[in-house]
Amino acid sequence: MITLENLSKSFGSTLAVDSLSFEVAAGKVTGFLGPNGAGKTTSMRMLLGLDAPSGGRALINGVSYGQLAAPLRTVGALLEPRTGHRGQRADSHLCGLARSNSIPVSRVRAVLEEVGLAEAAKRRIGTFSLGMRQRLGIAAALLGDPEVLIFDEPVNGLDADGVAWIRGLMRAKAASGATVFVSSHLMSEMQSTADHLVVIGRGKLLADESMDNVLAASAQNSVIVASPQAGELATALQRAGYTVVAASEGRLKVIGASPEVVGGIAHTMGVRVNELGGRQASLEQAYTELTAQSLDYVPTRIGESS
Template sequence: MIKAEQLTKRYGSALAVDQLSFEVLPGRVTGFLGPNGAGKSTTMRMILGLDTPAGGRALVNGRPYRSLRKPLRVVGSLLDAGAVHGGRSARSHLECLAVTNDLPRSRVGEVLERTGMQSAARKRIRGFSLGMKQRLGIAAALLGDPEILMFDEPVNGLDPEGIHWIRGLMRSLAAEGRTVFVSSHLMSEMALTADHLIVIGRGRLIADTGMADFIQASALNDVLIRSPQSSHLAELLTAKGAAVVPEPNGGLAVTGLTPEAISRLAAANGVAVYELAQRQASLEQVYMELTEDAVEYQAATPTTDNERHDR
């Protein structure tokens, strides 16, 4: 597994990572989320020994990455798909990695096939699209058949088929018992891929929890109810301790009571109900709510034409 213990990193006077601690466990996909500048890439670089912490430490399988004798057999990573020699072919790039890490060359063909890169194996990397470079980077990460996989924004540049493919790949790797740690800004993909979430902001831990628990705990979850007696029903719900907010379309947004409790209350008081539905916030909504105060670069809210005319 991956373990961060009080990781701290400074760049001059800027505190990029601030006493960050978490664990990434095997058998599940762990999403690593945070606004731009939150310290995600810096944290991943410290885990891989590319940056030296100012304090704390990062361990993979209980050891610092730099102490691993054959690192590609333990950790496979993709942090920057463009960090490759453009003059090499995809196959020669992977063969160089195999030779320098004492890996069998047979693995090159296996990972090319698994990532769908066989037809481009002899082509020079400088002619690759970003999506093709991402696939090549993933092939390199898989080369040592490692127990731990780390991906930083792996779907950048991929078309819908490629995004669907990598989603299935990450889940299949976790199902094999591997540790999968992936950073992404695409909330829709994280919602479909991740089992667990680690969320940071301004270098600090904000959340470390399962996907379902993360969404369920949001104050944005509510119950929508429609009734021809909405005013009376709102009074009944408020008396029971629920928070009731009228919606523009005539419905009521209710928090503090379950749909079952609302249904029983309405039935006991003879109130007709046309619609009763549990509404759950999306991962993007919950994430935006949670990280609102941790956004470093926040643009002004656009003004609509109607708002301009009202001034």
């Protein structure tokens, strides 16, 4: 389990991470979303003890990373694809890491096979493609069979097969009880991988919700309703607090409503309805709304408003 308590980081006068507090639970894939520069990598670096927080704490299983007795056996992290000395062989890079944490060296072979680099074990890291380096980074993360996985943009540089593979890996690890915390800017990737989402913008928490709640709360969830008495219906819906847009002649688009609500209002008014249908937002849309709001520094707790 990962816990952030009022975690902050300032670089000079810029507040990169602003009092972030959330928990990442075990047994799930938690997506960490935010635009570039939102503070995702900085938060992860503080979690791994690479950067010192300006305020607050970042804990793994209740302790800071530096207090873990054998960190690689508790936490596997992929932060930089650019890791390992260019002149060093892939297997020897992993051997060094294994020795540093008293991990049996036999694990090196096992993880190289798991990530599909067994053939390249004796090659120098400098000869690797970006995708191979990414796989090597993942092999290093898996080396200590850790119960917490922290991946920063893991699909960078991977081909379609690689993307599907890492998605499967994260799902499998979470299913076997691991805590999986993964950052990404690829929303579509998160939609098919994550169970839970933490969204930040400009260093502030925007949402900490299950994937279902994030999607349900999007303002882009709308209802299309067609009625011969569209005008009356629109007035009633507006009185109920919904934004109504004329979609075409006799058709209305009701933002943020569900078909049940619109149907119910029409029914009590005795208004005839010719068409009624809901449109669910994609994660992409939900995310765009959230981060657009972050521009004027208004954190929104999604799910509470609906």
